[in-house]
Amino acid sequence: MLRLRCCLLTQLLSSPSASPASHLRRLFSAAAPAVSPNPSFAVEEYLVATCGLTRPQALKASAKLSHLKSPSNPDAVLAILAGLGLSSADVAALVAKDPQFLCAKVERTLAPVVAGLTGLGLSRSDIAHLVSLSRDKFRCRSFVSNLQYFLHLFGSFENLLPALRRGSCFLSADLETVVKPNVAFLRSCGLGDCDIAKLCMAQLMLLGSNIECVRAMAARAQDIGVPCGSRMFRHALQAVAFLSNEKIAAKVEHLKKMFRWSDVEVRIALSTLPPLLMRSNHMLESKSEFLISKVGFEPAYIAHHPALLTYSLEGRIIPRYYVVKFLKENGLLDHNRSYYSAVIVMEKVFVDKYISPHKEVAPYLAEDYDAACRGEVPTRFKFT
Template identity: 40%
Template sequence: MVIFHLREALPRILRSPSRLPSSSHAPHPHLVILHRFLHSSSSFAVEDYLVSRLGLTHEQALKAAPKISPLRSSARPDALLAYLESTLGIPATDVGRAVVIEPRFFCAKVKTLAPRIADLHDLGLSRDEIARIVHLAPESFYTRLLRRKLEFWLAEFGSFDNLLQVLRWGTRASILCADLDKVVRPNVAFLRQYGLNISDFAGASVYNIRLFTMNPELLKEAVQRVEELGLNCGARLLRQTLPVVALTDKDALAKRIQLLHNIGFSKDDVLTLAKKQPNVLALSEQKIQGNLDFLMKDVGLEVSYIVRRPALLKYSVERRLLPRHILIKVLNEKGLLEGKQDYYVTASLAEKIFVEKFVHRFENHVPGFAEDYASNCLGEATDAKD
């Protein structure tokens, strides 16, 4: 509508003589609108730049572009690329990876980045180490407290490599953007009362690290819930169970426990299962129900057997448990196996070992044996935790 009105009014505006010198009055309102419209339409194509200069795919560019502030030209990103390459040796394609993580980084000003990078140099980080932080945590360069936060985390993790591992997990925003004084330090002090330190979680799990950056009140509530469940039996067990309880919705966790009770697990069974394999409590109700249906109805396992071997609840029925169960059953029916095979032993073997022991060994006895098993296990390698 704006374009239509401008087209209609423009000839009349241009024909209208000025009654007073232009220096004495503001320009015609329609000319102001026209100027703004033409000026905004002259902005360069961000998506094309992301693809041609930074090496993003068209899909990545389409996803990132709406999150980038409108730019009138390529001057700012050009300056950013030149600065990062000359200062840290980061090529444009690597900057592109940072932009995929944090699209706003595309609009970062050199005058904003330069002091942050200088601070990190003064902290003792090398050119390559700073470049790695740009790659993995570009949004961290928006905070003026970056040096202080990195100094803290480096001291806690003990080395830059340990910190880098955490950044690779994708916890960069919570780690480098969390408030040290209001969140991180109170959580560190609280967990130390239970014998837990940040260094205990370095290299462990992305979820464990989040304990130190979550709301302090929620962390205290999570510890209380662990104690109420009867799972607090020392620092080692708390280190395993607390992340699951703290980062799982309270109602969802209650439903999973109730589901186990309904299936036949006693309170002690649930506690034993949770102590042996706390991550089982983070599985969906559908996953738990599906695995238990198969294990108890198809395989014929008792609750007591599963309680002692809770890893069975984590494996994929379709791509692991069922194919192996069928294969072992066929071998038993043909009398090719000596003695009864323990179900958990066959289910928990690494895929390569299982295939060598139960597939390749007998493929000449049963035509198409290996091919049938392989087709049933399509995708199993990405699912099983060996």
């Protein structure tokens, strides 16, 4: 019976039917015999033998399915999952996480949802991805309209998929009263749909938040010196999204202390690089110590070039510092050449500009640089 239903569903999804939902209901009705309640039906055994759950998983899941008296509905659900191409492992994972998926009504819910998603142009593999990622949300009739809206916002299913892999909570937010007002407000702040989609991907709960919360987030972003309409506004929103004013104030004070910044300087740094608020204090302290004490940068210089703080201390800042210092100490590089310009370039460009030209006079430079990137300090990089 499962094989028959699977074949019927596969045939339906591959045919250009004008009314896939009605065909799906008719085919399942034709394939489903009348089944009387079976008092001897053992849910736990069914979960193990038919769904592929482990015994502990089945024991836990069966508590939510104690009302089931027959395999009829679970069989129909498994048939539609198999027809979508879900593997046995995918089905087992789905049922283990959402046992009540087996109770979903195929004709009233799953069939219309599958038909609706097919009508949006999604393939069977796309829909199978959605089942695995959205689970309980897939069991709601509103799933299709919600997904259609987010497909338009994100531009394509391929763009939406990474966000779904991080979490599908935003799909269950009410479109009319929550999501659309939030999107309209963000657009009024100068964000395009692409920016909003990226913001949603980084902060999954944002579009599902109360509109007043989103307005407060925008106010906090402006308070750190990033106005609406600026290219950094999305990054500022992401940084302050779920931070309280008190936590932001504490972070600002810590930044001032670490980098010896004035109020003006910390505002310059944050307006240029809002994600500084999200960096750990420990990481920032180690970079502050090295850049100020070792490299000799003035606090004001770092405030105007906060991109320095986004790079790895051990994997980039320190090794490149040693190379630049070595070249200057040996007369191979102009002493006025900026260390900052050496840090910000990509690895290949750095090697081409600072390593390769000196192969003959400094044959061990590439080897020493690689060692420094591994956390070692070669003897040739130790200066008095």
